[in-house]
Amino acid sequence: MDSSISKKTRKTRARSPTDWAQNTLDLAVLSLTPDGTIASWNSGGALMYGYKAEEIVGQHYSVLFLDGAVGDGMPVVDAELDRARERGSCAIEGWRKRKDGSVFWASVVTSVLLEENGEPGGFVKIVRDETEKRRAHDAVIESERNFRLLVQGVTDYAIFMLSPEGRVTSWNLGAQRIKGYAAEEILGSHFSRFYAPEDISAGVPVRALSTAASEGRFEAEGWRLRRDGSRFRAHVIIDAIHDEAGPLIGFAKITRDVTEKHEAAETLDQIRAALLQSQKMEAIGKLTGGVAHDFNNVLQILRGNLELVTSRYSREEWLMNRLLSALAAVDRGAKLASQLLAFGRRQALRPVSVNLAAMIRGMDDLLRRALGETILVETVISGGLWTAMVDTHQLENVLLNLAINARDAMPDGGKLTLELSNSMLDDRYVRALSDVPAGQYVMLGVTDTGSGMSQDVIERAFDPFFTTKPEGAGSGLGLSMAYGFVKQSGGHIRIYSEVGHGTSVRIYLPKSSTEASTPVTRASADLMGGSETVLVVEDDLNVQATVIEMLAGFGYGVLKADNAELALAVLSSGVHIDLLFTDVVMPGSLKSPEMARQAVKLQPHLKVLFTSGYTQNAIVHAGRLDEGVELLSKPYSRADLSHKVRQVLGTPGRTLSPSNNEHPLRHPGKIVELNILVVEDNDLAREAVTELLSALGHHPLAVGTATEAFGEIARHPFDVLFTDVHLPDMSGLELAAQASAFCPGLSVIFASGAPIDNDNSRNFAWFQLAKPYSLDQLQAVLCDVTNVVDRRPSSI
Known part of the structure; x- marks a missing residue:
């Protein structure tokens, strides 16, 4: 109980x-x-x-x-x-x-x-x-706070959240900096507002969210819009966000501005392309340079001989027509070689400070004739135009080529606009142009209203031999020549074009810091000649013979040398030379420029004129002809040679008529070919006088001592003994006395720097030639000797 x-x-x-x-x-x-x-x-x-x-x-x-x-x-x-x-x-x-x-x-x-x-x-x-619950809550709050601080503190990335529908639910300072919107302006907006219209039309934003929702992540790059409408290159990552139960509750979006990286990559690609282009141009330049020298020598032989024949047979119409056709073919070959050299940047440019507005005005009539009546030419020149540093002759060729290209693009007529203005190419513009420095330029624009070019054609437009014209209608070297010339001039050239909307070629030439120079004009179109002495130094014997014939036809006394060493021998012999006319590219260890420098030291009054079909880097540096250097490019015409020689000599000379085109020494009347024994102990002087006598049509035989001279006299008959007075083994005077006794009728020329006593005991004809002597003096002595020879019974 x-x-x-x-x-x-x-x-x-x-x-x-x-x-x-x-x-x-x-x-x-x-x-x-x-x-x-x-x-x-x-x-x-x-x-x-x-x-x-x-x-x-x-x-x-x-x-x-x-x-x-x-x-x-x-x-x-x-x-x-x-x-x-x-x-x-x-x-x-x-x-x-x-x-x-x-x-x-x-x-x-x-x-x-x-x-x-x-x-x-x-x-x-x-x-x-x-307490534990509170601590967990505080930890979450602290974590969320730290996350907010982290996200808000990031300014290099735009970090924001999107609802499942794509509306912006959060916005950090990085997003505000990159995209330009404050949080209150953008929250609740659909994220597609950041996309370009063409991307929205293509469904890019919808596809991005769909991919992120199905695959958990979307990553891409593309162009996006800022609040001010400007574009930037964006790298975008979109992650899908799910709750604990699995349903999609939104997206986390991270955007990075990679515009500079993208531009750097594009710049690198452009630099690589420019490097490949540069290497291609260098290879073509070497090829054209190597071929041009021999090719232009061949053209020079053709042109020189054709013009010589033309001057002699000008009255025979049938022959003249064919000769003129052949000369036209030589001109086309010369133009082709010149264009190749221009593309390879191997021209010898002589840039001067020039007012391009005056140059274009001076070409107005030429351009209108080349374009025809169906094309309207308009010139637009900005005020305060700077002077430009450029070779005006070559620029005129470029402008004419561009105008002809524009004419061909407007077969039914149109409008050609020539524009001149000052331009500044800044660091950003030239970033991808490794060979274009930032700075001040004068812009020459040539714009037509023709058929235009596709992008593929623009990319190949500067390649040599590329053309869109029918076969036989163009060489494909016009634009490539313009490109090479502009680059060699330190400038920049660019093509802007669209199919059906015409083409604009813009050339940027370096600004000059000096006043514009006065253009040099040719005073007369007549052939000009003179009586000066010219030493021709040319290793190609065919070219040498042709140019000697041309110069002799102008009245000049002409001497020749096959190489630089022989040329110096002639110059050091004492004979007076007015003009040294030498090829640039010569065989042997002594190069032409160095030979020319030594020649001027030997004869300070000497003028030097170079000629070449390809200058290499001998007298052209940084794309420009060296200061003070005169050049006549092969192949040249008789008129080109005539006027260039007078320009270099610096005197007007005399105008030649068709009847006085032959040099008087070629038909000297009483002068006959002489067998001459030359006795000279100085090697260079001996070689020089031998060359001089050979050039004048005589037959010299040279020795260095009196002993050698007696041996030759015993073996060969001679008309003249040409001897120095001071010889190593015997006086020249004694040599002459003994030689004349052994060989009666022998005439003697004493070449000496000191006067010779007039000794009446000498029983032979003798003449004195004082060193240094000119070609005219040598010719005069030989003429006197010839008169003596002609009076001998053996000469009848």
């Missing part, structure tokens, strides 16, 4: 709320009097706060608050109880203090206990320790 009652009692107590409150350990359950004094305290309170019931009951419950939460009148504590009185209960969270001073985060529910009359009789508080 007692046992069953005891069990019943235990069950009743277990179900009692008071017992539950007293024994629970997870919650602190305590009761308060109306004024807030603790009236009861359970085991959970002792475990949570650290106070035993006897230590805490009777104290005001404010003892459980942090010191800072309790002030005068305990407003925080009283407010909690007042709220419970008003509402019947009050649930709050906050920091509470244990007996040992440590704190914990408490979830507190305060309920009012009502008396039977309905008045508040006190309070019941249930407290749960939520």
Whole structure:
């Protein structure tokens, strides 16, 4: 009986709320009097706060608050109880203090206990320790805060969130910097507003979200729009965001501005392409240079001989027509070689400071004749135009070629606009142009209203022999020649064109810092000649013979040398030379420029004129003819040679009529060919006088000593003994006396720097030639000798 009652009692107590409150350990359950004094305290309170019931009951419950939460009148504590009185209960969270001073985060529910009359009789508080939950919450808050700070602090990347539909839900400072929108301007907008219209039309934004949603990630590069409408190159990553259950809740989008990287890559590609183009041009330049020299020599032989024949048979119409056709073919070959050299940047340019406006005005009539009446020519010149540094003759050829190309693109007529203006090519523009420095240029634009070019044609337009014209209608070298010339001039050339909308070629030429020079005009179209002495130095004997014939026809005294060493021998012999006319490219160790420098030292009055079909780098450096150097490019005409020689000599000369085109020495009347024994111990002088005598049509035989001379006299008959006075083994005077005794009738020419005494005892005809002597003086002495020879009975 007692046992069953005891069990019943235990069950009743277990179900009692008071017992539950007293024994629970997870919650602190305590009761308060109306004024807030603790009236009861359970085991959970002792475990949570650290106070035993006897230590805490009777104290005001404010003892459980942090010191800072309790002030005068305990407003925080009283407010909690007042709220419970008003509402019947009050649930709050906050920091509470244990007996040992440590704190914990408490979830507190305060309920009012009502008396039977309905008045508040006190309070019941249930407290749960939520410290771990609070710490987890704080960690999440801190993490979110740090993430926000991180995202907001990133300015190199645009980081923002999108809703599943693609609307912007967050926006960082990087997005604001890159795209130009503030957060309040963009939140809620669809992200497709950042795309270019053509990308929107092509469905790029929709495809990006669709790919990210299906595959979890989308990555691409493309052009995007900023708030101001400008474009930038963007690298974009879109990640799909799912919640714990799996549904898609949005997208995270990261955008990076890679415009500079993209431009750098494009610049690198352009530089590589430019390098390949440069290497191709260098290879073609070497090829054309190597071929041009021999090719132009051949053309020079053809032209020179054809013109010589033309001058002699000008009255025979049938022959003249064929000769003129042959000369026209030579001209076409010369133009082809010139264009190849221009493309390979191997021309010998002579740039000067020039007013391009004056040059274009001077070409007006020529351009109108070349273009015809169906094409309107308009010239637009900006005010304050700078002078440009350029070879005007070559630029005129380029402009004429461009005008003819424009004419061919407008078969039914149209308009050609020539434009001149000042231009500044900045660092950004020339970044991909390795051979174009930033700076000030004069821009020459040639624009037509013709058929235009496709992009593929533009990319190949400067390649040699590339043409879109029908076979036989063009060589394909016009634009490539213009390209090579402009590049060699230190400038830049570019084509702008669109099919059906015409073409514009813009040439940028370096600005000159000096005033424009006065253009040189040719005073007369007549052939000009003179009586000066010219030394021709040419290793190609056919070319040599041709040019000697041409110069002799102009009245000049002409000497020849096959190489630089022989040329110096002639110059050091004492004979007076007015003009050294030498090929640039010569065989042997002594090069023509060095030979010319030594020649001027030997004869300071000497003028030098170079000729070549290809100058290499001998007299051309940095694309320009060396200062003070005169050049006549092969192949040249008789008129070119005539006027260039007079220009270099610096005197007008005389105008030649068709009847005086032959040199008088070619038909000297009484002068006959003489067998001459030359005795000269100086090697160079001996070679020089031998060359001179041979050039004048005589037959010299040269030795270095008197002993050698006696040996030759014993073996061969001679008309003249040409001897120096001072010989190593015998005086020239003694040699002459003995030789004349052995060979009666021998005439003697003494060549000496000192005067010869007039000795009446000499029984032979003798003449004196004072060193240094001119060609005219040598000819005069030989003429006197010839008169003596003619009077001998053996000559009849």
